[in-house]
Amino acid sequence: MSKYMTKQRRTLLSYLRGHADEQLSAQEIAAALRDERISLSAVYRNLAELEAEGLVRRSASNGREASYRFVGAEACRGCLHLSCKRCGRTFHMDAGSAEQLTQVVAKTEGFALDKSDTVLYGLCEFCQDGKKEE
Amino acid sequence: MSKYMTKQRRTLLSYLRGHADEQLSAQEIAAALRDERISLSAVYRNLAELEAEGLVRRSASNGREASYRFVGAEACRGCLHLSCKRCGRTFHMDAGSAEQLTQVVAKTEGFALDKSDTVLYGLCEFCQDGKKEE
């Protein structure tokens, strides 16, 4: 899709690779790269292209701001993502368990789960313990 | 939280009850209720309050528009939602299967899945067949 490899695209890709599978907003990325001279629109345009190429996944949980996630060619293939509602961190379910889970859904509901589009929300093992402050 | 039961709130609640567990945007709701004389801001304000009260769930899949889902007091307790990426319809996984799935995640990942906040994306049984047009 992209014809030229510009400085900005290189910068963005490098940044994304360093933050694979993290949920980042376009604005966060632009802010982190503000010293690299890349405009917000360039970030949006490149992210849109990367999404079309399948290298980036776009989603949103709050409904105000979209978040983008880099899915490296090989990394995280067939694994599901778990997002902690408290600390916000993303965890990775290994391919085996993810596949098992997908099978359950397929068998009981006849629903073909898309692993790369689905994010499971809940509390990670660390946040389950410190349930003090709510 | 809400002190008065206004005509608008009644209208909104009635509409939501008639569309329990559907993913609706604020604007869709306002449009559907345009004859009932309820303003867009009233819809937003009431939805926000209902969300705080736990009667409504807010989420978004595309990152542009938020969608709200009414979770009636009893309805859909402990069930997971499946959203078809093709036809957009929402399906309900029964409480039993959902619980089984939650157990798997808890056991293998130590992650406490929140059933009401999680939506599984994929293809429903109907759309899996008619895979023709992409």
Added chain:
DNA sequence: CTAGTTGCAAAGAGTTTGCATGGCG
């Protein structure tokens, strides 16, 4: 050199908020 890309600023879309009016209790 030529077409794709960038940056900027303006335009859009969705959501929130301030304020005067209106209506529930």
Added chain:
DNA sequence: CGCCATGCAAACTCTTTGCAACTAG
């Protein structure tokens, strides 16, 4: 009657788009 909720419009935030300048190949 007092106060909360509504409606309207303006303000905001995030994202997209038009266009001239720039640059990778």
